[in-house]
Amino acid sequence: MECMEYKNKGLKQIAEKFNIDFHDIDDKFPTNLETICESLDICPEFAELRDGMSGYFDAHQKKIFVNKFHSAKRICFTIAHELGHYTLGHGSSPRDEYKNYNKEQLANEYAANNFAAELLMPNEAFTQFFQENIKTKSEQSTFIEISKYFCVSEQAAKVRAFNLGLIDSL
Numbered sequence: 001m002e003c004m005e006y007k008n009k010g011l012k013q014i015a016e017k018f019n020i021d022f023h024d025i026d027d028k029f030p031t032n033l034e035t036i037c038e039s040l041d042i043c044p045e046f047a048e049l050r051d052g053m054s055g056y057f058d059a060h061q062k063k064i065f066v067n068k069f070h071s072a073k074r075i076c077f078t079i080a081h082e083l084g085h086y087t088l089g090h091g092s093s094p095r096d097e098y099k100n101y102n103k104e105q106l107a108n109e110y111a112a113n114n115f116a117a118e119l120l121m122p123n124e125a126f127t128q129f130f131q132e133n134i135k136t137k138s139e140q141s142t143f144i145e146i147s148k149y150f151c152v153s154e155q156a157a158k159v160r161a162f163n164l165g166l167i168d169s170l
């Protein structure tokens, strides 16, 4: 089991950091955040946050708070992002607006976003799904399909496609 590679590199990072076997949920979509959170003993909590805030991770309480007013897809991305802060050892994530972040906080935000993107839309599976769909569908329909399949917002899917060099502009 141990030598078996993970296709999802985000999942691999969590598995290795916390010594948990996640092969059961590897390469299955949408990524099973519930199983991950349960295995890590983290229970995401819905909170009334102002609109500019998606959520935060409280390292002391080992808890993820998410904005209860956001859509399910945004909430999933936030949970994945906060799992990134936890896995990457950032400690509690800042509860401020982006414009007030210092350089290190910004670097951590960037890393947590990349982590979330890979966890929910792993490079290989995403690229394959995109290329399969774009053959017969318009770009817009392709992103609608991606959004359903990976359970992410169309915006997050577009950013991912752009970062992977699959589309030229956002």
Ligand SMILES: [Zn+2]
Pocket: 081, 085, 093, 094, 108, 109, 112
């Ligand atoms: Zn963050």
